[in-house]
Amino acid sequence: MTINRIGLKLGAAIMVLMIMILVSLGLAVDQLFTSFYETQMREDSQEIATHFTTMAESGDTSSQLMIRTFAEFSDVKVFWVNVDGKILTLSGERQQNLSLIRARETRRILAGHPVEFQTSDAHGNRFYVIGKPIKMGKSTRPAIYIVASMKKIDDSLQRLRNLLMLSGLGAFLLALGMILIMSKLLSIPLLQMQKMTEKMAKGNWDARLQIRSRDEIGMLGDSINDLAASLQRYRDTRRAFFSTISHELRTPVTYLQGYAKVLKDGLVDSDKEKKQYLSIIYQESVRLEHLISDLFDLSKMEEGQLKLSMEWLDLKEIVQTAVQKVKLKAENKRLSLQTDLHDSIPLIRGDHKRMEQVLLNLLENAIQYTEKGNVVVQLVKQKEATVLSVSDTGIGIPEDELPYIFERFYRVEKSRAREYGGTGLGLSIVKKYVDMQGGTVQVDSEMGKGTTFRLIFSHETKQGKDGMKS
Amino acid sequence: MKKIDWFFSLFLIIIGLTCLLFSANAFGHESLLSFGRTFFKACMWVACPVILFVSLSLWFHYRNKR
Numbered sequence: 001m002t003i004n005r006i007g008l009k010l011g012a013a014i015m016v017l018m019i020m021i022l023v024s025l026g027l028a029v030d031q032l033f034t035s036f037y038e039t040q041m042r043e044d045s046q047e048i049a050t051h052f053t054t055m056a057e058s059g060d061t062s063s064q065l066m067i068r069t070f071a072e073f074s075d076v077k078v079f080w081v082n083v084d085g086k087i088l089t090l091s092g093e094r095q096q097n098l099s100l101i102r103a104r105e106t107r108r109i110l111a112g113h114p115v116e117f118q119t120s121d122a123h124g125n126r127f128y129v130i131g132k133p134i135k136m137g138k139s140t141r142p143a144i145y146i147v148a149s150m151k152k153i154d155d156s157l158q159r160l161r162n163l164l165m166l167s168g169l170g171a172f173l174l175a176l177g178m179i180l181i182m183s184k185l186l187s188i189p190l191l192q193m194q195k196m197t198e199k200m201a202k203g204n205w206d207a208r209l210q211i212r213s214r215d216e217i218g219m220l221g222d223s224i225n226d227l228a229a230s231l232q233r234y235r236d237t238r239r240a241f242f243s244t245i246s247h248e249l250r251t252p253v254t255y256l257q258g259y260a261k262v263l264k265d266g267l268v269d270s271d272k273e274k275k276q277y278l279s280i281i282y283q284e285s286v287r288l289e290h291l292i293s294d295l296f297d298l299s300k301m302e303e304g305q306l307k308l309s310m311e312w313l314d315l316k317e318i319v320q321t322a323v324q325k326v327k328l329k330a331e332n333k334r335l336s337l338q339t340d341l342h343d344s345i346p347l348i349r350g351d352h353k354r355m356e357q358v359l360l361n362l363l364e365n366a367i368q369y370t371e372k373g374n375v376v377v378q379l380v381k382q383k384e385a386t387v388l389s390v391s392d393t394g395i396g397i398p399e400d401e402l403p404y405i406f407e408r409f410y411r412v413e414k415s416r417a418r419e420y421g422g423t424g425l426g427l428s429i430v431k432k433y434v435d436m437q438g439g440t441v442q443v444d445s446e447m448g449k450g451t452t453f454r455l456i457f458s459h460e461t462k463q464g465k466d467g468m469k470s
Numbered sequence: 471m472k473k474i475d476w477f478f479s480l481f482l483i484i485i486g487l488t489c490l491l492f493s494a495n496a497f498g499h500e501s502l503l504s505f506g507r508t509f510f511k512a513c514m515w516v517a518c519p520v521i522l523f524v525s526l527s528l529w530f531h532y533r534n535k536r
């Protein structure tokens with residue numbers, strides 16, 4: 001039998017309460033029975049004393065005999081008190097123990113006042129004594145004492161107390177058994193949680209609690225399960241991140257090492273080949289630089305260290321600058337780069353540099369994944385928002401992959417050869433920057449037909465006439 | 471809860487009930503038959519609410535399952 005500490009505390013608290021209740025109840029019941037018996041005894045003795053007084057007052061010669069006979073039946077002792085205060089036994093009776101009668105009470109009774117009191121002999125036996133004056137005119141027997149033994153009552157009370165103690169013990173054991181079950185059942189989920197959190201502290205985040213109750217303990221269990229799931233997801237994401245980052249960094253470094261070694265060992269046949277290898281080395285170093293730069297930005301964003309320089313931005317101007325920067329790339333791929341910018345576009349709050357980077361990432365992606373057709377940048381003012389969209393006629397994104405394209409290192413193109421290049425961080429950065437500037441990103445795509453990214457910026461309430469740009 | 475926990479708890483409950491019933495019955499009627507009669511009565515009084523509670527629990531359980 002294992003005793004856990006929370007169960008022990010719970011059980012001990014309830015037991016202490018239980019003992020207090022039992023002791024109080026026991027004392028009350030004991031007092032109730034004692035009072036009941038004593039009242040009964042007093043009433044009976046009073047009644048007998050009244051009868052005997054009536055008999056004595058009749059002055060009949062046979063009254064003494066009758067009183068003695070009744071006294072025997074009633075199991076009481078009767079004493080006479082004469083005018084001198086001397087206590088006498090009934091005629092025909094042997095000498096009784098007169099120490100039970102007190103002189104003070106005798107004086108009082110001789111003065112004509114009835115008395116009643118409890119007393120006890122040398123052995124501890126209790127007696128109930130009632131004294132009544134007898135009104136007989138000039139009689140020589142002015143009072144009578146009735147002494148009733150309380151032995152039977154005391155025996156009954158003692159027996160009752162023993163049975164009460166037995167009942168108390170029974171109630172205590174009954175409560176103890178029930179409390180053991182109850183404290184165990186109540187503490188089981190808490191102990192499960194403690195074991196679960198211990199497992200979590202040791203790195204085992206796969207374990208889950210099975211708590212069915214819907215009370216506060218159930219809710220706590222659910223919270224612990226949610227915490228374990230979050231930690232597990234964090235660990236999986238971190239593992240995937242390290243695995244991907246190491247691969248992404250190793251690939252360009254391997255290229256750089258390989259081609260640099262070929263050049264160093266003079267294994268090239270012609271200047272053309274040499275130029276080609278140098279070009280590859282340059283492209284890979286640029287890719288590596290982009291990757292490191294993107295990672296740096298992302299880590300700063302996730303740590304909350306990236307501070308945006310918020311200002312009122314003219315999106316038209318940013319679009320024109322970004323389009324100008326990627327124009328050459330589009331021309332090299334013989335793609336038509338078109339812009340459709342509405343006239344009345346309100347200024348929006350944002351960081352100029354980051355907004356331009358967002359647009360450049362989207363445009364570079366569009367050009368990268370489009371072989372023929374066009375790339376269109378559209379800036380539209382709607383009723384409650386300004387929408388900037390970048391559409392292409394490229395290869396498109398499968399519908400089932402759309403929810404994941406903003407995750408770090410997620411690439412639709414899974415091939416290791418990577419025909420289209422890229423770091424897999426561009427869209428993740430776009431999403432984070434747009435979120436930080438209070439916008440949202442939407443994407444629509446159809447395989448083989450093209451993709452449209454929409455950046456939606458709600459109009460701020462604090463938009464005065466000065467904020468309008470025509 | 472382990473079997474030993476159940477056993478120990480039930481043992482205490484039975485001993486407690488026996489003490490209670492014995493003390494309830496002992497004042498004046500010390501016969502075994504009288505004790506057995508009181509014990510049966512007490513068991514019936516305990517069994518009635520337990521049966522009622524179990525029946526209601528089962529009814530709620532199956533009603534929610536549907």
